[in-house]
Structures are given as structure tokens and as C-alpha cells.
Amino acid sequence: MKRYIKLFLAILIVSSSSCEDVIEVTVPSAESRLVIEASLDWQKGTDGNNQLISLSTSTPYFDTNKLVPVTGASVKVTNNNNGTEYVFTDQKNGNYIISNFEPVINNTYTLEVIYNNETYTATETLHGVSPIKAVEQTLEGGFYDDVLDVYIFWDDPADEKNFYFIKFIEEGDLFPNLEDFPDEFVNGNQLDTFFEKERDDNDPEAEFNPGDEVEIALYGISESYFNYVRLLIEQYYSAGDPFSAIPAKLKGNCVNVDNPDNYAHGYFRLTEFDKVNYTFE
């Protein structure tokens, strides 16, 4: 519901703005921070043993060299319910991996990262998700009636608050499309969401055509991760337009216990997800 209202305002600003151009702006630069992308996602039907955590540092906003990997850190995840420790191995490229992680729904885990003699910790609970029960292709659905779109459907459990994170990507795309989805206005119903691309008269490949392949993943997430990722998504897609909320500092759950002001960007999340691949007909 809220996302629709926001979307409406976004459409409004796009359609009412007669003139948009890219300009040179000098922005201030803050000191770089550690970025922890610790997304332990467990795909339905797999054992979830192989997991990856990425560490990097932030860079000035307009730098084209975006990824500065962090090596030499120590990364460990502990299952708080049974005390099992999972130590991740440094791949010397910013990636830290493990092959014997054991995901358990509703168990709580703690992440510990030691970098530059400072310790960062975060705690999170693994949330389950309903399976994607159907995928459908339509013409009349979505925003536009004359381009192809694809829907996924799932059932929302009625007796609890649920939060979803959805990732769409078309094969060949540089960037995924992210969506956050609370069950606030739709609790207990069959839910759906769609993926559609706008027509561009100069580029017949812009919209979906028969043969295009897409991947859609549906994640069950915690309320606190939802609050984080909702703001991240909103700011990524519409920060600064006059009808969106004033952009804010985005704080994740990774706390620097030695020096709290030097907090890390990113998030320690644990999810279960379901994924479908679909080829347009």
C-alpha cells in the first residue's frame, strides 16, 4: 500500500518534471567505513551449507572505483541456540566463505567480525518463507497493458506479521530490482507481485520479449531488516525527489563494540528464500 502511494508520487514527479538533466555537483566526503554484507540466505530445497560474507570499505560518492575489498579480517558466526561456531575463510578478495553452515529457521545467530583491531557484532534470527506457488505471464497486468510482465504468487500466513524481500533480475542485467513487501494491508491473503519493463520505442529489447529469462527470488525477512532494507530501497530509487522522504543515514545492525561511532554499513541477515526462473513465451 505505502509503496504504491510512493510509486504514485514518483510517477507524478516524473510526469510533471519537464526537464531533467545530469549535473556536476560537489558533495562532501566522509571518512570511509567498513561495509559488511553478511546475507546468509538459505534456498528452499538445499542444505544451505555454502555461505558467503563480503567485506569492503565505503568510497567517496562519485568514485568510479566502487569496491575496495577488505582482507585479513576474521569472520565468525555463532548459533545462539546451540552454541555452534562457524568460522569463515578469507579468500583474499573481500569474500569470506564457509561450506558447513547449518541454517535452522527461528534460530538466532551472532556475527563477529574483527578488523583493524576493532570488533563488530550483530545478532539476527533466521526467518522462513512461503513457497512461490505459481508464476504467470500476462499482457494486461502490471502498469502497462501492451507489454509483457511476469507475476509470482504465494500465500501469506494469517496468524503472524510477515515481511518479504523480493529480488528480480533479467539475464544480462547489470543490477537487480529490489522490492520490500510487508503484509500490513494484505495479511493472510494470497499475495502477488510483478516484474515489468517499460517500452522504449528506440530499443525493442527494453521491454520483455518471448525468450527473455528472468530470475525471481522471494525472501522471508525480519521486521528490523525490513525497516533497514525498505529505507535502503526507497533511497536507492528515489532519494532527493521532492515527493520522497528526506534522505537519512542508514544504520544496519553491525555494531562496533570497541568504537561505537565507527559503525559499519551493511547488515547481518538470515533468510529462507524461494527462487524461480522463468522464460517468457
Added chain:
Amino acid sequence: MKKILLGICLLFGISLTAQNTHSVRGTVKDFKNGETLLGATVFLKGTSIGTITNAYGFYSLSAKPGAYTLVVSYMGYKETSKKIVLDKDQVLDFEIEELTEQLEEVVVIAEESERVSIKSPETGVSKLNAGTIKQMPAVLGEVDVIKSIQLLPGVTNNGEGTGGFNVRGGAVDQNLVLLDEAIIYNTSHFFGFFSVFNTDAIKNIKLYKGDIPAKFGGRVSSVLDVHQKDGNSKHFAATGGIGTITSRLALEAPLFNEKGSFLVAGRTSYAHLFMKGIDDFKDDKISFYDLNLKTNYRFNKNNRLFLSGYFGRDAFNLSKIVKNNYGNASANLRWNHVFNDKLFSNLSLIYSKYDYQVILDFAELDWIADIKNYNVKYDFGYYLNDRIRIDFGVSGILYGLNPGEVKPTSETSPINYLKLEQKRAFESGLYVSAEHQLTNKLTVQYGLRYSMFNRLGGQYITQYVNNQPVVYNSKLDIYEDGEVLGQTYYKKNQSIATFNNLEPRFGLSYQLNPVSSVKASFNRAAQYMHLLSNTSAVTPLDVWTPSGTYIKPQLSNQYALGYYRNFKNNMFSVEFETYYKTIENRIDYLDGSSLIGNNTIETEILNGESRAYGAEVLLKKNKGSFTGWFAYTLSKSEQKTLGGTAGGPGINGGKWYNTPYDRTHDFSVTGTYKLNDKWRFSSNLVYQTGRPITYPVGQYQYEDLSIASYADRNESRLPAYHRLDVSAILSPGNKNNKRWKGEWVFGIYNVYNRKNAASISFSQNQDTGNNEATRIAIFGIIPSVTYNFKF
């Protein structure tokens, strides 16, 4: 409270005795159309006894018995006088004639009421007549009330294409906007491109920037008081205009043998008619219209009834995706009654409403929200003697708010029906104020308003653990929703929360010499209704909320000091004012707050305070073939939001930060040059410091995307805003004997095509992956042509 009222009564009591005088009273009207004239000077020649007509053209004077000459003077009109013998109380109405036989737009002298009034103890008051507004260069072919007041010092807005206006560093919701006394909740059409005021239906406007009279209450920054015309009571008249974007028509005529009159005015945009013809836009529609209505009937010299109404609507349809419409509606029934020679009264019954609807076809939902109020006001003006005038009255407003209702629009819609808690409140006020000429040089105005606000039941209120709707999470350094303890249902006759405030208003003017004066004022005001908006621009979908358990009333204190001077026989005037304003209980929104469809707004806000201060200069040329003004404001507007009961440092670490409407420099020049009877030219030049904005200070990779990390709120600024507008008005062959009078208005908005940034957004280019800053500029150069007529 009682003591103060008693004190005021005692003060008047002294002068109530020992008077042996007679009074003369009546109404001042325009000879040609019978419109009552506000602000005309009525005085007894050779004495210091004089007054100014009120909003209904009424005046009353008293003096010792004797023979006098009563003079009525109003700039732009012939001075009219009459010999009277004051041996008993009497009634004397005046109809005065305009100096020129041109269209009223051709009056190139600022009218009396707009000139600096040296004696009046009012500070921070600006008056504009429709005639003056109509001379300014038009945007999109139409002159505009809201855009014209932005050329005055201390008035800005949040950029092109955004609604509302900001006065002396105050927020949009801190302005009380009244159209014939009815509260207007949203002043804009087309998301701020036009205002809701059709200048053909407007008689005059008055903007109180600081020294708000005690008769107004409920907003802490300003009052914009807009009066509609009464309608021509002499003969049928039509006024209209055909423009590139909009067209308008106003009809006026006398009723019942000139005892009454009416005005009906309509205005509509018609871009959507052309859109139908274009294939790409045939399913889209962007349009607005509005209707103004006013009628009045004069029963006798002592009783007159007015009925006025307004209805406006915007529609915005984007093919199959979204349909949106919104608008204001208001109606007001007024009864002017003159009790006796000294006591004038007006009773008003007012209704007003703002509502919107959004239909999202693809999401299969229909969303509506509204605010409405019923208002009763009874105001009195008592002309005690030649030195004291007392205003007093009561007012009661019943509010009903529907913050949102969602309905599924189809059988298969996944949307559940939802109706947010309906809110009700009753606001009442009691006031008395006096304008008191203590000596020939010193005039004071003192008043007191007592306001009460009762948040009424009929809804659930959520309780939180430790009474904390918001809790600071010190570990993660973020604010989170408080833990819900339970809900309490308040019955309709129960009160959820009550507030009351004493609002003293004080002003004085000391005349240094016949052409200059100094003035000072102090003003305290309370505001019980708040507009929820966490975006940098006010949108038509923002909802209002009343004060209650978790949101306290805003309270302002404003101090102002001014110097005023007329030069060269009133050819020039200068006004210099400084002000300092503080506002308690100004709420601000937590990082990432979500206000739409939220039943518990209290979990998204923190209570803070704001302050604003500045200096304003207004230099005017009032007479001659060239008229206009130069306005400059140097100001600061900041706010501070501590953690309070939620704990933690608050927003931006608890430091003072810029409000979104802080403008260091604000400069405008507007002028009109009358070349001859056929041609007139006018121009505006505007320069403003850029709006505060939050810039990114870094980026990092997350989910393969480049995510921006932002600096503290409102720490940076957009580039400065400036533009130049020009217009030329051609009045071909307007012969006095011809009834039909027409004029062509050729205008160019933003002549040098400055791309003023309405906003700058930061995003990742989806093809290159690099970050970029995108500027949105709403208006480039816009030429327009309008034909105005009158017969």
C-alpha cells in the same frame, strides 16, 4: 485569565464615562459596482478624528456636537466629502467614484490600503488588491495570489511545482489560509502551478506575517485573509479571460432591486482536451477547475446576509495506472448586523472540507482521506469613542478527520479493507482586543485570545510501555517503535486530551513625525492542527492530524520591531522590520519515517522546537507611470529535535539544523511601467538562496548496488534560485463609451531560461553503474498569451 479580562474592561471603563458625543456611521461602497470598500479612510476635516472601514466597508465615528465636514478618501478614487451637523447619532453611506474609467487593472497607483500606514500599530501586514496582483507578470498566462505574495519580504516557497508558501521561516501548515473566513487546507492546483484563488472573484487579500490580530487563531506563523467580491449591485457585468492553459469567466449582477447581488466565477484548464487528440496521451488527463459563488442581500440598513461558496477540484489520470483527484470545498453564511451606532457584528456559519482520492488500478485499490470542519464565529466591533475601537468575539470549530480508508476495487484484489482511526476535535476561542490612540502620536493595540482544544473520542488510542511511542535503541543508535501495551477506546462524548492557552497580542506605533513612525509588537499563538509531511515538498496527499495524547500544540512567540517612512508626498515608502520567533513543540520525523496509512503517527516523530529570525526591507514606489517595489530579506530558520522521552540524542545529534524553508537571502523586484493608455509593461526579478538539502557523503556496495550514505539532515543546499519574468499588456481602443473592454497580456516567464533546480536526486546510472546527480527543473522559459475582457 479573568483578571486580565477585568483589567481590559477597567481600562476601557475609564474612557467609557465622561463622554458627551454623537456618532455617525455607515458603509463605503464603489459607485460603479456597489462593492464595499475595505480600508477606506473616513475622517472629520480639521480634527484628528478618523477611522478606516472594516472588512464589510463599515465605519463609525464619534465627536462632540457641532458642524463638520466628513471626508472619505481611498486611493484611486475621488475624494468625497459631505457637510454634517452632529446634533444626533446618524447614518451616512457613501458611494465613491473611481478616478479612471479604465479597466480596474489599469490603476497604476497603489491603493490607500496598500500604502504604509504610519499610524496603525500593525507590523508585518501586507495588503494587496486584486488590481495590483493583476498587474504582475503572470505564470502560464494567469496572475496568482500565492505567487504575488512570494514577492513580498519574508515570504517564500519550497520551489516550483510545490504547494503552499512559507512565512518568516515557518512551515506551510503554520499558515491560516481563509477564503471568506473558510479554512482552505490546500492552496494549490496542479501541484502548485496555480493557486486556488481565481483573481476575478477576489476583492483583496491581507497577509499577517507576525502581528496576528486576536480574532485569528489556530496557526503560529501567518494568516492569509482572502475576501471574495460581493458581486456588482448596480448592473450586470462579466469579466473573463482566455489563455493558453486556462480560461475563466465571472458573472455579476444585482438582485432584488439592487438590494442584493451575486457573483459566479468559474475557471478551468483544458489541456486535457488537446491530450485526447494525441495518441500517446489519449488515456491521460491532467486538469482542474474551480467555482466561486457569492451572493448577498441587504434587508435594511442594519442587516445584511452573505452566502459564499467555493468548490475546486484537480484530476490527474495516468492511463491505466493511477487516477487521483483532490480539492477544497467551502460554504459560508454570514449575517452582518449593526446593533447601534457603535456596535457592529458579524455572525458566520462556515463549512470547509479537503479530500483526496487515489485509485491504483494495477494494485486494485482505492484510497481516500479527508478533513472537514464546521465553524461558528461571532465577531463584534465596538467603536467606543474617537480614540478606542474594541473587537471581541467567540469561535468554535468542530473537526472531523479521516486520515485514510483503503478499499479493494475488485474481487481478486489482495487488498484488505482498512479504515484508519477517525479523529475528531473541537477548537474554541474567545478574544478581545482594542486599538487605542493614547496620544496623537502613540497608538497601541492590545488583545488577548483564550483558546481551548479538546481532542474528542470515538477512536482507539494506543498505549506504550513506559509511555514511550518511540524508543531509542542505544546499541544500534536508531529510533524504533515503542512496545505496545494496549489500546483504550474513548467514547464519542469522552475527551482524549484537552489543552488551553492564553495568547496575548500586543502592538504599538509611535509617530516620529507626519511621515515616519516606529512600531513594535509581541505575539503569542497556539496551533492545534498539524500537517504530517516528511517530504521536502508538501504534497496533495499529506494528511492533517490534531493535537492529542502524543502530539502537543505548537506555541509561538514572535517579537517584531519596525521603522516606516513615506517620502516625497507618499510617492515612495520604506518599511524596515526585524523579527525573532520561537516555536515550541514543532515535530520532526525520524529517519525513514513512514506516514501514509499509519494509525500510530506517534511512533514516527519526535517533539522539537524551532526558531527563526530575520530582517526585511520593502521599498515601494506608489505613484507615477512607474510603480513597484524592491524587497529583501536576510533570515535564518532552524530547528532542534532532542530525544526527549524516547531517549538518545534526537535528530542530527540534537544539534540545531536548517529547516527545509531556511533561506539566507531572498530578494525580489517587481515593477509596472505605464507607457501610454495602450501599453503597460511589468517585470519580476527574483533571487533566493537555495533550499537546504541532504547530500550523500559516500557510497558502498550492497546487493550489487551502489548505496549512498548521507550526511546530517539539511546540511547542504541546492544552487541559488533566480529568474526574470516580463509581460506586456495591450489595451486596444478602450473607448469610454464602449462597454466591451479587452486587453491582451503577453508574458514570458523565466526569460533567460534558468534551469532552477527544484530538486537534485542522487542515483546509480543503470547502464554505466556510476553514480550521478540529476537535477529536476520544472519551468524553463514559458511564453503565454491571454485575452482578458470585461463588459
